[in-house]
Amino acid sequence: MKKFIKYSLYLAIVCSFYNCSNDDAKPEPVIEEPKPEPIKDPTLTIKLQADFTTERYNVVAIDPEVTIENANGAVAQYKWTLKVTGKDGVAKDSVIGDSKTLKFIAPKALSYAVDFTVTLNKLVKQASTKVTVAETGKTYTSKALSIIDYVPAPHYNNDGFEFATKAEAIENAQAILADGSLVDLGTFGGYIVTKFDHTVINAYGKRDFTVQMNTVSNASKFSPVSIMVAYDANKNGIAEDNEWYEIAGSEYYKSTTVKNYEVTYYKPDPSKTAVAGKYDWQFDKEYLKWASNKTASGFITRTKKWRRYNYYPQWLGDSYTLKGTKVNLATKDISDGEGTAFNVGTFEWGYGGIKDPSIDISWAVDGNGNKVHLPGVDFVKVYVSTFTEIGALDLVTNSFKQVEDLNFAAGK
Incomplete structure (x- = not known):
């Protein structure tokens, strides 16, 4: 009986040593953090038809295709301008709209050079078009009669x-x-x-x-x-x-x-x-x-x-x-x-x-x-x-x- 007890204790000590040896032999796994994707710079492209036609006091919708990628939450700002010659004879940019789509309407029969600017933070892109406004053959009055x-x-x-x-x-x-x-x-x-x-x-x-x-x-x-x-x-x-x-x-x-x-x-x-x-x-x-x-x-x-x-x-x-x-x-x-x-x-x-x-x-x-x-x-x-x-x-x-x-x- 004493020999049995002595033998059992011997086995327990050996098993314990063996298990500890196995634990020491297996290193803890190393979990690597995923590398963040590099932040891409925003891109902006504009497609704008080259010319439009309409008549005096009639509306023509100018709706450019604006593609924005990697904006990262930034909101684009739009601006439409055309050149207007003042009384001093100097041509200056006059703002005529601030939305993506411009509903262009003019009182005079002329050819208008219209510029479109899109601003996304520091990124600025421009495009231009021409609007030809024709006469209607009608006579108009300033009052609603x-x-x-x-x-x-x-x-x-x-x-x-x-x-x-x-x-x-x-x-x-x-x-x-x-x-x-x-x-x-x-x-x-x-x-x-x-x-x-x-x-x-x-x-x-x-x-x-x-x-x-x-x-x-x-x-x-x-x-x-x-x-x-x-x-x-x-x-x-x-x-x-x-x-x-x-x-x-x-x-x-x-x-x-x-x-x-x-x-x-x-x-x-x-x-x-x-x-x-x-x-x-x-x-x-x-x-x-x-x-x-x-x-x-x-x-x-x-x-x-x-x-x-x-x-x-x-x-x-x-x-x-x-x-x-x-x-x-x-x-x-x-x-x-x-x-x-x-x-x-x-x-x-x-x-x-x-x-x-x-x-x-x-x-x-x-x-x-x-x-x-x-x-x-x-x-x-x-x-x-x-x-x-x-x-x-x-x-x-x-x-x-x-x-x-x-x-x-x-x-x-």
Whole structure:
């Protein structure tokens, strides 16, 4: 038995020694880290058609093929330029676009050398093309003289215009415009749509057209007006519903501005007894009923001064609805609460009927307030976007005079 135990211990010692020897004989494997791939320099290539053709005030899309490799997250910058000779006779590069695709449009029949530059960090590549602009044989005017649509909102200036149809009202407005007189728009939502005989170019970094309204005087108070624009992309001569965009002026993004506002106006009952108000000028404080899509409702007061006037456009049936963006217009009663004298505010930029009524087409936004890029516009809609009464002075309204292309070129 003792020999067995002695033998077993001997085997255990030998096995242990053997195993340790085996462990020592096998070195730990060495794991090599993968070598990083060398960073490749970015590459950039441009393929640009050598020449394009179009006509005056017509758009041609120039869409180069730009291939970028190994950009490593860098974003390319694009710039389109052409040579413009100034009054000093010196030709200088004028920027005409900053996106990959250029929608080229020009007012004069010439051959234009257009340069395209792509910048990717320190890498710069250039390409050039030629655009030949031909004459159309047409004569153009700087003003939008054709009235496409017209619907005034309530106001005492509607008195005497008892047309049977909307078409008659538009025909009358066209005659007023041709005579150089003013077309009344009334209060909130009253609008006019005019059409140019050419596309007003969206000039890079410049104001493009102006909207002239009634001239402000000490005796009368007028509302700034909002503006919508449409580019006739399919050239069918019609402003499609999906082609309209609003000019986002200084008030557009303010918390007091209400998007998608609607007001329904109801035709007054001529046999209804007038409901006099607290003040002498309130001839009928429940004259013309209105209701909005934002749960608000009320009445437009018929003032004593205009008590014999009909505020409601007679050709529009028993009720009609006008829509738009409602903008808050600051007013202050300066007659100790008597409602006989008011100060009325104005807006900074992006509206008609203000100190500087010039408009940049680049201010256009879609229905969600996102900026859009239009090569130009063919149609302009002007509408009253405020809904304000100022006591004895009646409603704050405005009257349309004209829309004019600021960068118009009459001939070659």
